Amino acid sequence: MDQENVSATLTVAVPVARVFAVLADPTTHAAIDGTGWVQEAGDRAPLTEVGQVFRMDMYHPNHPNGDYRVANKVHVLDPPHAIGWLTGEEKDDGHLEFGGWSWRYDLAPLGPSETEVTLTYDWSAVPPFIREYLKFPPFGPxxxxxSLHHLSELVSDR
Incomplete structure (x- = not known):
């Protein structure tokens, strides 16, 4: 695959500010996740600034431990239009390491009560040594x- 990102787009019948608020709440991410890997927010504070770190408890059957925790660092925050984060891990000494992949949601209002949501997973910055043992993307499109359908259900219920 030459392309190093994958995206999906869905229009939801909800105002853009409500969609953004749900995405900026780490406690909603397990319900939104389309892979079933995200289990629970390790940090519950809303995402409010670039550089903010939030952790997620995860599960993947092919992970050496099954259960693991990721550290995410917000690298895009443009309320209510875009939010994104880098995913990595926190070492025992507190040092954060990121693998070169990121998640990003772009929100485009289509009127006062409708929003086009584009979710992009990008692995273009993954170094070769990680690509030797991880396949990208690690899931199907x-x-x-x-995830977008889960988000739609979640924002419509609020």
């Missing part, structure tokens, strides 16, 4: 579509 349907997982992004699933």
């Amino acid at each position: 349907e997982h992004l579509t699933n």
